Amino acid sequence: MVLMVNLNDPRNAWWRHAVCYQIYVRSFADGNADGIGDLPGITARLPHLRDLGVDALWITPFYSSPQNDHGYDVADYTDVDPLFGTLADADAMIERAHELDVKVIVDLVPNHTSSEHAWFRTALAAGPGSPERARYMFREGRGEHGELPPNNWESVFGGPAWTRVDDGQWYLHLFDPTQPDLDWRNPEVADMFDDVLRFWLDRGVDGFRVDVAHGLFKEEGLRDQVVAADETEAASAEHSMVERVLRDEPMWDQPEVHEVYRRWRKILDDYPGDRMAVAEAWTQTPESMAQYIRSDELHQSFNFHWLTTPWSAPAFKKVVTDTLEAVSLVEASPTWVLSNHDVTRHVTRYGGGETGLARARAATLTMLALPGSAYVYQGEELGLEQVDVAPEHRQDPSWFRTGEPGRDGCRVPMPWGGDRAPYDFGPAEQPWLPMPAHWDALTVEAQDGDPDSTLSFYRAALAARRTFATTAGDTVDTSGSDADVLVVRRGPVVSVTNCGDSPVPLPAGEVLVASGRLTESAAGTLLPPDTAAWVRA
Template identity: 70%
Template sequence: MSLNDPKWWQDSVVYQVYIRSFADSDGDGVGDLPGITSRLPYLRDLGVDALWITPFYTSPQYDHGYDVADYTDVDPLFGTLADADHLVSTAHDLGLRVIVDLVPNHTSSEHAWFRAALAAGPGSPERARYLFRQGRGPGGAEPPNNWKSVFGGPAWTRTDDGEWYLHLFDSTQPDLDWRNPEVPEMFAGVLRFWLDRGVDGFRIDVAHGLFKEASLRDQMVAAGEEPKSGEVSAEHSMVQRDAFVDEPMWDQPEVHDIYRQWHDILDEYGPDRMAVAEAWTQTTESMARFVRPDELDQAFNFAWLLTDWSADDFAAVVTRTLDAVRPVGASPTWVLSNHDVVRHPTRYGGGERGLARARAATLTMLALPGSSYIYQGEELGLEQADVPPEHRQDPSWFRTGEDGRDGCRVPIPWSGDEPPFGFGPAGSQPWIPQPEEWKSLTMAAQEDDPSSTLAFYKAALAARRTFAATAGTDVQVEVADDVLTLRRGPVTVVLNCGDSAVPLPEGEVFATSGPVLGELPADTAVWLR
């Protein structure tokens, strides 16, 4: 990929940086912008094309930056605007693009707008920027509807004056009312602010959630069932299409008018600016609506992430995804891990077998047309960490008591034999403790080992560059005896999801996820040409 390529995202590899856990420059235990800048040569050498950075804006950090108090400044925890500018310019000098996270569904409860709304009281123009409503029942003591928060519990909180406000996530993240023209006007300004500073694109958080049905009616559920807690669950996310959940809070048609406006703003800055949607939709068809030619450029394909270890299921996702994006002329995306889900080596069973499967799924993903998103630390083979309760910080943990997302957010290990493993200055301890056993998984421990997961990623990404932009978008999909075969131009991908080795097809092996000696072992993938 070249910085001169106007459609660079169509076949790029994007590396997700969870800013708190990537590199700490000042020893406070939290990653920051200067820390990222210091590690940009590593990302270039790894072979990625771009980095996506999670929110670094001014925030009280109740949800680790996804509760934004000021969209046009940097939180002192992470640095300064000058640090952000330096990161972008350094990345460009190294041939890397920069995508920043935008959080438009909700603000922080400490945002100036929400503070003004609380002070102004019911019926005020300030409250009209959010979704305040009167409660139901005697004295309005019950929430306005039956919606549940993604983080557990009701999606409504009552204020001191008796009104309720909607928050589909934490109570410190009040949802905006996108039918109020002040809201899209404000975010148009935010887009231009960061585009003026040279960013190459935006990852749109909760892209499917901006509009709710105007009536804010109850969610319909079967008799005796509880309302669903917000975002689409695995069994309804583009894998099965025969069962649907009533979702008046998600994926409303009006959202597409906003993305047409954003498309025009991005085009003002040139054809090489992009946006990718985090849209948990129920079908591939609804996902594809976000990437029509006059809307966003990409949408995350969570079906690949949610699929079980099965050749048949992988094949179904590939076929459905390509069938969905083809009519709108969009490029697909593929992802296996991020900061909200269990790391895929652990999902695939953990240990040596889980890692073997993770590498095989990654190699298969990297061969597909479109772009691949990889999550920091997966190139080191990191599994989900077991975080003791006293160190957990995910707001969903405090609302539900469930494990939450802390285990995939532990700061990554760079070097050394003990924490902080080069994450920050010696003696500083990360905001979430690192497992002692990670000393064998540091970047330094793996960089000279040709059998390491880091070496595998470097080799796979280098091999991918030889065909990613030229192999075309047509894929032939075959499954036999739990072996998936994908043919794309001159490249054949074979993934063995079975329990025993199978014969290799004819062809030159030019990438493999593990040792291959005449046969393709179980839990292994190979590229042939």
């Protein structure tokens, strides 16, 4: 099959083919010895991103917050939490990144605020029927005395999505009770976020990652969710987002949300430098995902279908073809992602150990060969696996609501150097989540200069990608694939991924980079199982 994707923007916008590195702020680098990552720590470690070869960084929320959901519960969208630094530190980070030719994308959290936000505190004090409460989803309860929640919706973090306040009303929180959902049908909400966008654009950020972009509007009337008898809800927050099985979703992906993004697009277009926004939109199909990236809406949407796909050549081929077909309908550019701060790291998902690492490297190389942009998560360039965080150290709010391990295992801080924890993460003896004792061989320091290390592989892959990412064209041909092997032809480059059990021959040409060691035979160069390579014809 040959697919065409139109990436021909006359401005050649940087985000169309960028490699973006996600920084989970509290786990990247600690600059003040409190065991928690911060903005000065990021600034000090920016040369790592330059040397890695990424084009942009995306940093998770660093705004004022009580940190009940590690910053995704925002109390003030236009200030920096003292835990992470100051506005001056944010300015310095943005300036230094730009000096190193790295763009900066910041997280925006528009679905909900913190319960400590001034608006919500005022709403509680104002009482039922007040204009202040109209900014949130306050409703009367059901039952004879209003003692039952307004509907049957469940929180992503487990348990009911409603909490009752002292005067008897209930408020909606699709996540934690400390994260009340805003009512986007109230024009004050839209006006406030217009100001937030301009505040950070004026400070020089290059774009926004939009948290829960599919959740701003709920179906009017807030009817019960219809759950079929054979449908079950996943227990953990991660599974609630990745393995979503409930097909009736009156709380997600409502058509009114697209007017918000048309409004935001006009603001972004008013600024120079191809400012952009990428949606975290957990939609049920590639086609519905593509609706968020029409020409007058957001620029990109995360393609989560790739990271939910098993290790399988046919499955990978389907993700590639379905994604490119979907974005071609709106002439948008695709994105590719294998890990982030909400899901199990892909080394572990692919089996863990040597096999999992080999497959993770091969999947990464495959992803990087495709048109569009790629998002990588901090630590994957070191081959980090999911950590089994002991119960007494877990901090994910979903753990406290469901009893399931949650997302802490992919958020353990970065190991930079040394032979014991905290591996130069910072001066503190132990960071906010404990680091494994066996990570001494996985640090940046330990892998730097080792040609066989995962870090060296990432550097080589990103350097090779730069030689064709913007010139190889938009045509993708997967017709040479079979049950064990995924073949992706794009311009002069052929990416071959062996998901089978036996070596396969590579096509003739120059090998640009391989995810593992190749072997030679009388028939030519062989690609071992669980390995990928790029060949320039």
